Amino acid sequence: xxxxxxxxxxxxxxxxxxxxxxxxxxxxxxxxxxxxxxxxxxxxxxxxxxxxxxxxxxxxxxxxxxxxxxxxxxxxxxxxxxxxxxxxxxxxxxxxxxxxxxxxxxxxxxxxxxxxxxxxxxxxxxxxxxxxxxxxxxxxxxxxxxxxxxxxxxxxxxxxxxxxxxxxxxxxxxxxxxxxxxxxxxxxxxxxxxxxxxxxxxxxxxxxxxxxxxxxxxxxxxxxxxxxxxxxxxxxxxxxxxxxxxxxxxxxxxxxxxxxxxxxxxxxxxxxxxxxxxxxxxxxxxxxxxxxxxxxxxxxxxxxxxxxxxxxxxxxxxxxxxxxxxxxxxxxxxxxxxxxxxxxxxxxxxxxxxxxxxxxxxxxxxxxxxxxxxxxxxxxxxxxxxxxxxxxxxxxxxxxxxxxxxxxxxxxxxxxxxxxx
Ligand SMILES: *Cc1c(COP(=O)(O)O)cnc(C)c1O
Numbered sequence: 001x002x003x004x005x006x007x008x009x010x011x012x013x014x015x016x017x018x019x020x021x022x023x024x025x026x027x028x029x030x031x032x033x034x035x036x037x038x039x040x041x042x043x044x045x046x047x048x049x050x051x052x053x054x055x056x057x058x059x060x061x062x063x064x065x066x067x068x069x070x071x072x073x074x075x076x077x078x079x080x081x082x083x084x085x086x087x088x089x090x091x092x093x094x095x096x097x098x099x100x101x102x103x104x105x106x107x108x109x110x111x112x113x114x115x116x117x118x119x120x121x122x123x124x125x126x127x128x129x130x131x132x133x134x135x136x137x138x139x140x141x142x143x144x145x146x147x148x149x150x151x152x153x154x155x156x157x158x159x160x161x162x163x164x165x166x167x168x169x170x171x172x173x174x175x176x177x178x179x180x181x182x183x184x185x186x187x188x189x190x191x192x193x194x195x196x197x198x199x200x201x202x203x204x205x206x207x208x209x210x211x212x213x214x215x216x217x218x219x220x221x222x223x224x225x226x227x228x229x230x231x232x233x234x235x236x237x238x239x240x241x242x243x244x245x246x247x248x249x250x251x252x253x254x255x256x257x258x259x260x261x262x263x264x265x266x267x268x269x270x271x272x273x274x275x276x277x278x279x280x281x282x283x284x285x286x287x288x289x290x291x292x293x294x295x296x297x298x299x300x301x302x303x304x305x306x307x308x309x310x311x312x313x314x315x316x317x318x319x320x321x322x323x324x325x326x327x328x329x330x331x332x333x334x335x336x337x338x339x340x341x342x343x344x345x346x347x348x349x350x351x352x353x354x355x356x357x358x359x360x361x362x363x364x365x366x367x368x369x370x371x372x373x374x375x376x377x378x379x380x381x382x383x384x385x386x387x388x389x390x391x392x393x394x395x396x397x398x399x400x401x402x403x404x405x406x407x408x409x410x411x412x413x414x415x416x417x418x419x420x421x
Contacts, residue, residue, distance in 0.1 A: 004329055005248050005371050006287050008038035014333040016369055020398040023292060024331045027367045031406075032294040033311035033390040035378050039075065040396070041288035045258075046079045049280060052262035056269070056276060059125075061105050063243050063281025064090040066375035071394055071403035072285065073097030082125070084243070084279040088115035091122060101125065105240060105277060107154065107204065109134075109175055116141050120149050127151045128202040128240065130177055132186050135196065142195035151190065152200040152240055155183045155225065157218040161206035161244065164322050170205030170218060177203065183225060187234050198234065200274065201226060204242025207282055212256045212264045215241070219265045226272050239269060240277035247286040249325050249372050258283070282375040289374025291316055291390070292331065293353075295362050296345070305340040307359065309368060312344015312351045314384045316370060316377050320350040328353060330360035331367040342368070346385050378404075383412055 002011040009018055016023045018038050026036060049060050061082040064073065068090060074097045076083065082103025083094040094104055106119050107128040116138055119127065129135050129151050142149040156177030159170050169176040178186050183201075190198050205218050219241060226236060246255035256264075258280070269276060293311040300306075318324035328342060338361045342354045353370060362368060381389050388407035393400055 002333075004369075005251060005327060006041065008041040008288065009290060009369070009371065011333050016329065016331045016333070018290065018395045021395045021400055023290070023369060024367055026393065026400065027292045027294065027331065030391055030393065030402075032292050032367065033315050034292045035289055035315075035373065035390050035392040035404075036292060037072070037285075037289045037374055037392070037394050037403075039394055041374075042072065042075055042285060043079065045284050045288070046076070046081060049258045049278070049284070052258035053266075053276065053278065056262075056266055058276040058278060059103060059238075061103065061240075061277055061279045062284050063279050064094060065379060066281030067285045067289070067377070067379050068093050069378065069392060069403055070097050071401070073099065082277075084281070088112075088118050091115075091119055091124070095122065105152070105202075105279070107202070113137065113141060117145065120145055120147055123147075125150060126199045126202075126238065126240070128154045129186075129190075130154050132178070132189065135186065135190055135193070139193040139195045148195050148197050150197045150199040152202040152238060153178060153183060153186055153190065153198075154202040154204070155180045155222060157203050157205065157221040159205050159214050159218045159221070161209045161214040162211060163206050163208045163244075163246070164324075166322055167207040168205070169207075170203060180221060180225060184228065184232065187229055188232070191234055198236065200236045200238030200240055200277075201229075202240040202242065202277075204279065205244060207244045208246045209244045210246040210253070210255050212260055215244075215261065216264055216268065219268050223268055223272060226274065236274055238277055239272060239274040240279065241265065241269075243279035243281050243283070245280055245283035247283055247372060247375070250327060255283070284375075286375035287372050289372070289377060291370040291373045291377060293368050293370065295364055295366050295368065298364060305338060307340045307342045307362065307368075309342060309344060309353070311370075311390065312346040312353070313348065314344070314346055314387045315381050315390050316353065316373055317380050317382070318373075318376060319353055320348070321380075326353060326373060327371040328357065328359060329369050329371065330362050331369055334360040334362070336361040346387075383407070386412055388412060
């Protein structure tokens with residue numbers, strides 16, 4: 001048995017398995033492209049997070065945007081995990097999956113009036129406020145509804161998380177949060193608003209963070225602010241430290257574990273006695289998923305060898321968008337290797353899964369597995385080129401459940417038929 005990145009995906013007799021399910025037979029039965037998730041990988045990660053923070057009162061809020069599939073949200077609900085949402089649609093799905101309102105926090109720089117009203121009516125735990133104007137609008141809408149809205153103020157601690165610039169969110173020039181030196185002023189203003197209850201403070205510095213130091217720096221800066229606020233008579237209940245922990249994309253990657261994360265920050269937070277919120281997205285689900293795809297054609301140009309597969313940037317945009325690396329292996333282990341670009345069918349030069357990659361010498365009709373696609377894979381997929389989105393499957397030991405049907409051409413055309421009946 002040979003592990004590929006983690007113990008949920010292994011070769012047994014040269015065939016790739018997810019837990020105890022053979023991935024080639026899955027691909028043949030359900031057709032490709034198909035996302036396959038290991039339930040064990042998800043529940044193990046949940047328990048790892050719970051254990052890491054068990055010594056301190058902590059609410060774990062899964063960041064829904066990483067993967068909003070209802071069945072995955074239900075796993076979170078069954079395990080008493082809350083949600084970090086960034087839209088009304090995510091709130092709807094979280095509620096539908098059975099996540100209680102008092103475990104839902106809502107971030108995002110552009111909440112609309114409609115979304116704010118919806119979330120106030122649902123009585124969520126906290127709005128994580130990203131600007132002073134947002135604070136005032138929430139106060140007004142709450143007043144209209146004759147309710148109080150609980151808020152946390154998202155501060156921007158100006159730390160470099162040393163990750164991709166597109167997923168760095170806690171630096172001065174970023175659109176997220178309120179600069180830490182302006183935060184006291186906003187807290188004081190918030191404390192004077194009639195329909196606002198200040199619940200806590202929030203920071204989230206970025207994603208795919210591979211070192212613990214940026215967290216320490218952000219938490220130290222924020223704790224200083226918490227202490228100052230206390231002196232000014234503003235007492236908080238929650239400290240929401242966001243998400244962002246990295247995952248293994250390459251075999252040699254070694255991201256910090258939830259334990260490393262907890263052990264680094266708990267000693268800094270303890271004296272504040274605030275309840276903690278953590279918001280893991282990618283690290284909760286990222287390594288639990290693979291994308292299976294079939295080789296359609298092989299093509300040789302003088303300079304390059306191309307493997308053309310039936311999935312592309314419509315199903316997995318991360319390589320095109322962030323130049324992200326995803327490990328790719330043949331579903332049937334092979335000894336012979338070649339170097340090739342693995343590209344999709346979409347009419348864009350940016351539509352690749354890997355460039356100049358050493359890969360097994362796969363043939364037309366054979367299958368590849370794109371690894372570590374559980375987070376920001378399906379959730380960022382689109383119908384570009386009018387391609388139905390991939391089917392999604394959840395594997396539990398030797399059982400397989402369809403958790404998202406493949407979209408049909410009729411489904412894709414439906415919203416436009418209004419003009420063409
Ligand atoms: C996206 C996001 C997260 C999750 O980030 P990951 O890197 O996926 O863990 C957490 N909190 C907020 C506010 C976010 O926007």
